[in-house]
Amino acid sequence: MNPKPNSIFWIVQDNLVTKAVHETNIQYAEKAGLKTLGTEVFAGATRNFQGPILKVRAAQPDIIFISSFDAVSVPLLQQMRQLQVKAMDVHHIMANGSLARQADLEGVTGEVYWHEALGGPYSELAREVLKAADIKLFDYLWTMGRMDAYLVMIQAIERAGAVDREKVAAELRKPGATWKRPGGEFQFSEGGLSQIVSFTHQMQKGEPVVVWPPEHATGKMIWPSSTWK
Amino acid sequence: MTTILIQLLIGGILLGGLYALIAFGLSLIYGVARVLNFAHGTLLAIAGIAASLMFAAWGLNPILIAALLFPIFFGFGWLMYVYLLDPLKKRNSMQATVGTVLVTVGLLLIISDLAAQIAGPTSVNIRLPVDVFILQGIIVSTTDLYILLGIAALTLALHLILTRTWFGLAVRSVTQDSTGARICGVRAGAIHAATVAFGSAIVAIAGVLYVLNYPVNPYEGFGLTVKAFTIIILGGIGNLPGALLAGIFLGVAEALTGFFWSSDWAPGLSIILLLVILIVFPQGFLSRRAT
Numbered sequence: 001m002n003p004k005p006n007s008i009f010w011i012v013q014d015n016l017v018t019k020a021v022h023e024t025n026i027q028y029a030e031k032a033g034l035k036t037l038g039t040e041v042f043a044g045a046t047r048n049f050q051g052p053i054l055k056v057r058a059a060q061p062d063i064i065f066i067s068s069f070d071a072v073s074v075p076l077l078q079q080m081r082q083l084q085v086k087a088m089d090v091h092h093i094m095a096n097g098s099l100a101r102q103a104d105l106e107g108v109t110g111e112v113y114w115h116e117a118l119g120g121p122y123s124e125l126a127r128e129v130l131k132a133a134d135i136k137l138f139d140y141l142w143t144m145g146r147m148d149a150y151l152v153m154i155q156a157i158e159r160a161g162a163v164d165r166e167k168v169a170a171e172l173r174k175p176g177a178t179w180k181r182p183g184g185e186f187q188f189s190e191g192g193l194s195q196i197v198s199f200t201h202q203m204q205k206g207e208p209v210v211v212w213p214p215e216h217a218t219g220k221m222i223w224p225s226s227t228w229k
Numbered sequence: 230m231t232t233i234l235i236q237l238l239i240g241g242i243l244l245g246g247l248y249a250l251i252a253f254g255l256s257l258i259y260g261v262a263r264v265l266n267f268a269h270g271t272l273l274a275i276a277g278i279a280a281s282l283m284f285a286a287w288g289l290n291p292i293l294i295a296a297l298l299f300p301i302f303f304g305f306g307w308l309m310y311v312y313l314l315d316p317l318k319k320r321n322s323m324q325a326t327v328g329t330v331l332v333t334v335g336l337l338l339i340i341s342d343l344a345a346q347i348a349g350p351t352s353v354n355i356r357l358p359v360d361v362f363i364l365q366g367i368i369v370s371t372t373d374l375y376i377l378l379g380i381a382a383l384t385l386a387l388h389l390i391l392t393r394t395w396f397g398l399a400v401r402s403v404t405q406d407s408t409g410a411r412i413c414g415v416r417a418g419a420i421h422a423a424t425v426a427f428g429s430a431i432v433a434i435a436g437v438l439y440v441l442n443y444p445v446n447p448y449e450g451f452g453l454t455v456k457a458f459t460i461i462i463l464g465g466i467g468n469l470p471g472a473l474l475a476g477i478f479l480g481v482a483e484a485l486t487g488f489f490w491s492s493d494w495a496p497g498l499s500i501i502l503l504l505v506i507l508i509v510f511p512q513g514f515l516s517r518r519a520t
Contacts (some may be wrong), residue, residue: 014493042492045452047443048480051242054233054291071352074444078354082361082370083236096442098351165505 001223005062005088010039011052011076013068020193022067022094028138029065037061042076044069049076053083062088070097070141077104087222095203096142106206107227112137113144114183117209117218118199121180122151138208148194155179187205232366237484243373243442245480246380250435251453252460252472253387254428260467261404262421264329269457271450272429275344276302278445281353289491291355298433306429309336316497322350337451344447349359352444357435372441376434378454379438379467387431391469400424404467452496459499462506 008029012022022039029036035060040052053076054187056064064080064087066073074090074184080090092099095110114120116137118126126147137143152172160167171177178185186196200212202221209219255269280294289297313336317328360371391397402410403420411417439445460479464471479502483495 040492042487043429043494043496045496046487046492048240048244048484048487048495049492050484051489052492054236054488058233070448074352074354075442078356078442079240081367082359082372084361084363098353103356151370 003088003141003224006033007033007037007059007061008034008063008065009037009059009061010040011056011057011064011066012039013067013072014041018067018069018224019095022065025065025067029147031103034063042068044072047075048070049079050083052076053080053085056080057085059084060086064090066090066092068092068094070094070099074102075201077102077108080104085228087228090225094141095201096208100138103206107202107203107222107225109202109211109225110208111180112201112208112210113148113196113198113214114181115199115201115208115218117182117210118216120183121185123182125151126182133160144182148196149180152179174226233488234488235367237488238481239367239373241389241479241481241484242477243376243380244483245477246377246473247435247439247476248453248456248460248479249473249476250383250438251381251432252464252476253384253469254431254435255454255457256330256461256467256469256472257400257431258425259461261424262310262314264310264425265326265333266425266428267333267423267454268331268450269333269341269432270453271337271341271447272302272305273432273439274447274450275340275454276433277440278344278348278353278447280356280437281318281440284355289356291441291456295437297432298437299430301431303351303426306426309429310425314425315376315422316337317419335453341447341450350446351448352446354440354442354444356452357441376438379434383431383434383438384469387469393519394426396423427470438497440483445491455501455503459503459506462503465512478503 010022010026012018019041023098026036035041038055038061040055042049042052064085066076077092077099089109090107091109092105095105095108096112101107112124114123114137115159115194116130126144130143135143153168156168156171157163159171174189176187178187181196183199186194189195199210199216201208201210201218202225203209204219206220211217211219211221251270255266258264258266258269261435274475274512276298279298280291283289283294283297284291313332314329317325317332320328357372357375362369399410399415400421402413402415403417407417410420436445456479459492460472460475463478464473464475479499483498489496
């Protein structure tokens with residue numbers, strides 16, 4: 001990346017999921033040589049984000065990483081724009097759902113777990129379901145997760161050979177078992193969390209464009225982000 | 230540091246002013262009709278959702294949206310009092326108090342679920358085109374200015390209504406001495422209904438102002454009601470100037486907590502304050518009965 005980012009600031013919602021995502025990504029940031037300039041944890045009920053935003057502005061990080069659910073960070077992004085925060089990239093782990101309807105999302109990068117343009121197992125089924133339900137994947141954060149859960153249950157029942165609660169549970173708990181989902185295969189961790197591949201996207205002219213990995217990219221990443229100058 | 234402090238004060242006053250608007254209605258309703266309306270914050274959330282839907286569908290000016298919602302919520306408040314709350318007054322004091330809590334909490338649950346069914350459970354807001362003014366590093370957006378103007382105008386209008394109109398006089402007389410007011414020809418029952426209706430209509434305008442800066446979902450109302458309770462206890466029940474000061478105090482305290490301590494603690498501050506005030510200052514800091 002040119003120019004190369006050197007620093008990162010974490011803004012994290014006080015929630016088990018978002019904290020776990022933050023902790024995982026700290027390791028990647030360290031490997032990439034990014035220096036952490038600060039971490040601000042906020043409660044889900046926060047509406048006035050001026051305190052954390054002023055801290056971010058003072059730290060002047062190259063990357064701002066927001067690990068939060070979509071709805072609670074609508075005012076965060078709005079206030080970041082109003083207070084003219086500058087960075088090479090603002091990354092939001094759930095840059096869709098409630099945020100998808102916000103103009104403030106323009107130029108923000110995020111993560112999607114599948115995209116209509118991607119292939120993979122059950123992709124055709126996923127497209128059919130989305131079309132039949134008249135659902136725009138990007139507007140509904142949990143659509144893909146729920147579809148994944150349904151597909152995993154089908155596979156578990158097929159492998160168990162019966163609709164038997166104990167046998168299906170045993171299949172799901174098998175260490176090292178690999179499961180198929182649109183976008184690729186995945187395994188469950190020891191604690192039962194799914195470890196699925198995500199695709200980085202960037203909002204460009206109101207539309208999500210998959211920018212990484214290169215083999216699945218549907219467009220080029222704008223770096224540094226033109227909307228956070 | 231001065232710039233940061235002023236910036237934090239602006240944000241705190243903005244949010245605190247909105248908290249105060251929520252508390253005005255609740256304070257008025259409790260001060261006059263003695264109704265603890267647990268659904269009050271939910272009415273704000275519903276008004277905010279309705280406003281954002283109207284803005285998205287028809288692109289209406291928020292002032293016009295507020296003007297449309299005011300009579301609707303006034304009517305809803307009136308019906309709520311006449312059909313749900315007034316019948317409870319025929320019961321004994323204990324039953325009436327418990328009944329009021331049950332009815333308003335039940336109403337909160339029903340209207341939250343209805344709104345989620347109709348409009349969806351996700352948060353919505355109104356995003357106006359924004360310009361910013363920068364003075365010595367302090368940034369104020371046009372949306373912030375609209376909200377501040379709205380808070381000031383509504384506070385002034387409410388003050389004038391309560392001090393310069395027959396309705397305000399009647400409200401104050403019923404609050405001070407219900408029997409005396411009746412002897413003088415004031416229909417206390419109608420004043421109670423009108424106050425609940427008026428309080429509900431005020432929160433509708435507060436809802437429109439709120440969604441200009443902050444998103445709401447149908448289930449968010451109860452948290453706002455708790456903040457409003459904190460404010461009226463801090464400012465003194467029935468004391469509107471006290472509620473305004475208390476709202477701003479809470480908003481600024483949350484903003485300063487978010488910067489100097491941790492954002493994680495800021496939303497919980499109202500609960501901590503509520504407990505401290507109830508123990509140390511049970512009459513509130515400003516316990517004058519203004520209404």
